[in-house]
Amino acid sequence: MNTGDHYHLSHYIPWTRFQIYKLLLISTIPAIIYACTGGKWFTMPWVPVALLGTVTAFISGFRNTQTYNRTWEARQIYGGIINQSRSFGILVRSMVRADDPALEQDIHQRLIYRHIAWLTALRFQLREVRSWEYIKKRRYNQEYQKRYYVVPEWQSDMGEELKPFLPEEERQYILARKNKATQLLSRQSDELRGLNEAGLLTDYNFVALETHLKDLYDQQGRCERIKNFPYPRQYSSLNLFFTNLLCILIPFGMVQEFAKFGPEFVWLSIPFSTLLGWVFVALDMTGEATENPFEGSANDVPITQISRTIEIDLREMLGETDLPPAIQPVNNIVL
Template sequence: MYIRQNLRWSIIWRSSRASVLFLLLYNTVICALYVGGMRFLAIPWQPVATLGTAVAFYIGFKNNGSYDRFWEGRQIWGGIVNASRTWAIQVLEHITSRVDALDLPREMPAATAAELTVRHRRLLYRHIAWCNALRLELRRQRGELWESDVAPFLSAEESEFMRHRANPPVHLLRRQAAELRVLREERGLLNDFQHITSMQTLDQLFTLQGGCERIKNTPFPRQFAFYSFVFVSLFAVMLPLGLLHEFELQGPRAIWLSVPISTLIAWVFNTIEAVGHTSENPFENQMNDVPMTALCRTIEIDLREMLGETELPPKILPIAEVLY
């Protein structure tokens, strides 16, 4: 996610130089051919203006849909941050040394401080692993980053098992639910209410994960994206043809002004279309996407600090003003 208030001109030029140079060349050729005697190239301005109005409405509609996808993705990850903190509080405050009265065949001893530390750490570390695993699945980076971003929060056996599942985040949440059942039925460290509320948090996490997968696996409707590109290209092709006669009326030399003016107008339309295109898929680790790496690190810092750890990793800082 680009965090600077204004885009640098270097970024603007780098992202648009190919289209600007092509448009400049095309418009120059059209103008030169017209001046050279091919007068039939000129067309009335009114149809071009009508097409431009229609294209503006169309790409505006498309960009609204694209931004909605980005904003929904950001809201989902905001929900993951909040649900992660809720999960940490439930783990730390529900799983205590008290053993609730249950209809069990034997008495349960109170949990020791060492046991609680192990259980708290395992549940919270597994949750950090879930956040990172979900990020890697959305970005298709499991193979290259699993060992550095997920494995350190799991046991070696659990990490090896999870990395070969079709959907590791699902199995990590399933393992969390299984451990809650053990705490409730076999260890007596959760009562019914605590168990239900903790399971509700897991259900919320499943819902948030499903929202991410829905955006990731359902591409922006191709008919909207494709025709937006086609209509903008058609408008850019027709634009200099419609401006030739209009500028010629201003004088014999003024006709060459149609070249920069046509290039500028076509660049604006092309840029608007490109902005919508870059917002279609918010989980691709691009400049304008949801900063999932930074959000995962925020969750890790919060949860490990709640565990009482002091050696915490640093926050993710922007790279060239882009937060990943």
């Protein structure tokens, strides 16, 4: 997530420079053809180009609206996880009771630490790379990522980050499972049942905490739906085809328009065609960069920062003071 007031051209121009080079080449060819032939056989009416531009703008707008909706839904999901995590911590401390204060504190810590482990496993799973994601497939995305930020889940190991929150036997059990976050909630449910059977958790309170686990499963499932189901490829492909076709045809239409002012004005079609094509290409790239909100791009939902915030809140509920620092933006980017 970018925490600045806006992206600067010093970011956008390098990020799109390969496309700018292509647009300059495409825009130069019609001008050279016109100059070499004197425009005798070179004709391209502007009307069909303008109509294609209208269609392309509509398709790009539709795509960008839908990709933004995916990102906004992902942020809403993690907003729900924040609220439910804090509620879970409060309910654990209020509902789980034991005559021995040390035993009670140990149970509270075990349940809350397992929840923090769930947050850790979930963010690692969401940052796994899928075949349709762009962050590691596009050279310009890789260059931007290496220059401005790092993805924490790519720099560390899930097993190591789970060590402070799980007993070694349970950690090994979880690491051997495919969906680790799911199994952590399952273990959480098993312990709640054991506390209920031991008389440390009443039936009513047991149902209340189990309902919270169900809600967390729902939120995890919504995250997995966004992660594992890409923006429909048919719409993405149409946007790519129409944008490329428009960028090819714009220079031919521009040449005709500038030739009306005189042959020497034909060369002005090059910068104007490049600029107009860049608008559509940048719009397409922006939609692409917003499409997958957990892939590790600069526009991701900041699930690492959110998880750290929840961890701090929950550990403070336990009375701990030796807390990890909040994650701060680097180069106005936080993940």
